[in-house]
Amino acid sequence: MTKKHGTGRPGRIVAALLCALTTAGLYGCSGAVAPDRPPGAEGRSPLTGLPARPGPVLAVKIDNVAAARPHTGLGAADLVYVEQVEGGATRLLAVYSSRLPARVGPVRSARESDIALLGAFDRPALAYSGAQSALNPLLAAAPLRRVTEGTAPGAFSRSPDRAAPHNLYLRPGRALAAAPDTGDVRDIGFRFGPAPSGGTPTTFSAVRYPAARYAFTWSAADRAWRVAMDGREARATDTGPLAPATVVVQRVTVRPSAFHDRNGAASPYTETVGSGTALVLRDGRAHEARWSRPSASSGTAFTTPDGAPLAFAPGQVWIVLAPRA
Known part of the structure; x- marks a missing residue:
């Protein structure tokens, strides 16, 4: 469903409002928040390498314990990050721009690592269900647009089919309508195209976190x-099995942060600024790689060991932020 409402940001805002209101968010709004431009003029998404209209970036923090599965709306994401949280478990940060599903979730709370991770984007909207009180000032000062039950209550709903706290869902169209000054998608360092030479034929790769x-x-x-999580096939309720075209296992430093959960456990902080090694999975092969990100406001470059850009396969990308061995 795509509506045309003039050009530029005003047209995008009106389209986002219509997306939010149409059938109460029961249908997807793919492309509804993008500027009205001639087909093909906008080129390809810098997040997937696929044809797409430029539009605002919405990041959603998604629960990932067993009780939160199967997820909803995850198959429509351009980009999915996997991050470690307390107790060695993980949460997902799904990034949307090319298309918006009707619902996304379950939604959970933000972490300090999200601030630097999203610094590569231009004023993205971040939808989450809350954060530690001590973290709120940092989130408020960050170059992002916060979307919570407090700032956009109409964008969230509770599902009667799940037990709290795993039952909060987001309507992305309404979320972006509540944050009309969200920045459009831009280059964050990814490159897409033919696979590099070499690589190792691979049909299976696993990543372990403490839990x-x-x-x-x-x-x-x-x-x-x-994708499989904890030994079971990962699926989305609306699109079926999760199947990214490219998976990047980015080896990073995960250290204790200054924040603690209600039980006193330190929240992990994932360092995404710096450099290190990675494994890029595409086209049934594994490629050893290097990653480099000089600052929180820059993108991440992935290269072959000799320094040449390492292209991803066009399609959804997963970045698994795995602790260094």
Whole structure:
């Protein structure tokens, strides 16, 4: 469903409002918040390498314990980050721009690491369900647009089919309508195109966190990697099996932060500024890589060991922020 309402940001805002109001968010609004431009003039998404109209960036913090699965709306994300949280578990940060599903969730709370991670984007909207009180001033000062039950109550709803706190869902169209000055998508360092030479034929790769396991199995039929979490196939309620075209296992430093949960456990902080090694999975092969990000406001470059840009396969990208060995 796409509406045309003039050009530029005013047209985008009106389109976002219509997306939020149409059928109370029961249908997806793919492209509804993008500026009205001639087909093909806008090129390709810098997040997926696929044809897309430029639009605002919405990041959603998603619960990822067993009680929160299966997820909703995750298959429509351009980009999915996996982050470690308290107790060695993980949460997901899903980034949307090319298309918006009707619902996303379950939504959970933000972490300090999200601020630097989202610094590569231009004033993105961040939808989350809350944060530690001591973290709120940092989130308020960050270059992002906060979307919470307090700032946009109409964008959230509770599902009667899930137990709290795993039952909060977001309507992305309404979320962006509540944050009309959200910045449009821009280059965050990814490159797309033919695979580099070499690599190791790979049909399976696994990543372990202290209390979570991820597995990625190559599906030649889908030209994508089927995702499993804690030994079970990962699915979205609206689109079926999760299957990114590219998976990046980015090895990072995960250290204790200055923040603690209600039980006194330190919240992990994932360092995404700096450099290190990575493993890029695409087209049934694994490529050793290097990553580099000089500052929180810059994107992340992924290169081959000899320094050449390492292109991703066009499609959804997962970045697994894995603790360094």
